[in-house]
Amino acid sequence: MSTKDKYFVIGGLIICLVIAFMSPFLASPDPDGLEKSAEDVGVPEAEPSYTAPFPDYTIEGLEKIGEIAALAIGIIITLAIAYLVALLLRRRNPPETSP
């Protein structure tokens, strides 16, 4: 990875973490468009059949700190997985010379 790309990844990660620090305080707690539409037409909230380790981006027992940490964990997991997957999928250089 070139220095420019390293700065790009670090810069991107910093922006993401800033969002993770802000959104537990700033994000609107109102239902999103789909949840509100479900309320409008009278669909009961579905019982989750699967329990995620950090449901709704929270860590049990920790308030805002838990939300920030859950988001930060998610950001790092997503960055790492997407980096690895892209690395595996990418075009090999030099391109294979197939006839």
Next chain:
Amino acid sequence: MHIPDGFIPLWQCAIYYVILIVALYFSLNWARKNLDEKAVPLMAVLAAGIFAIMSMNMPIPFGTSGHMVGGALVAIVFCAPEAAVIVFTLVLLVQGLFFGDGGITALGANVLNMGIIGGVVGLYTFKGLRKPIGKYPAIAIAAWLSIFLAAEAVAVEMWLAGTFPLVQGLAAMGIYHAFIGIIEAVLTVVVILALEKLRPDLLAWNKNKNLGEQKPEPSEVAAK
């Protein structure tokens, strides 16, 4: 617009999974031919950024909130909806598995709406409008339309699932997402403006432009 588990009957979820597998087949082929080394950090940062921005729900009228999705953004940056399919499959998997946001059974439908429909509508609206109205207005309209049509697709899926009545569902999803689309339009333009300013080499349209010219090798640039 993450569809949770329980909103779509399982046999219909299976159909959306088949669509996802077909889309992934084409997207992996695209990546093998077109995703170069330099695009790896870009794809990683876009995925992390989309994960992060989806936590930032902003208020819209009617006691509702919405966040940027980013399907149009990824498709426009890479000039390929296939890139959006890959990014959204990964982001939605992480969100569903670790955070219970978006159902695991609904993963196929969620990638269809946000990645495939969002990416295809975003990219081709942009391509169609770029010449007549200019690059950034085209990006804004493409991003808005990508959210609006993805939301209406959700309404149709909810109707097929027997969860929402058709007209009420289309009206509710349409009205809320017409506002959420404004958030999408503004943030998509901001991110692409920032990329154009800081790393224009990462945008696919600048790469295609360079193909015609003699591109200096990095070593030559360093030698100057």
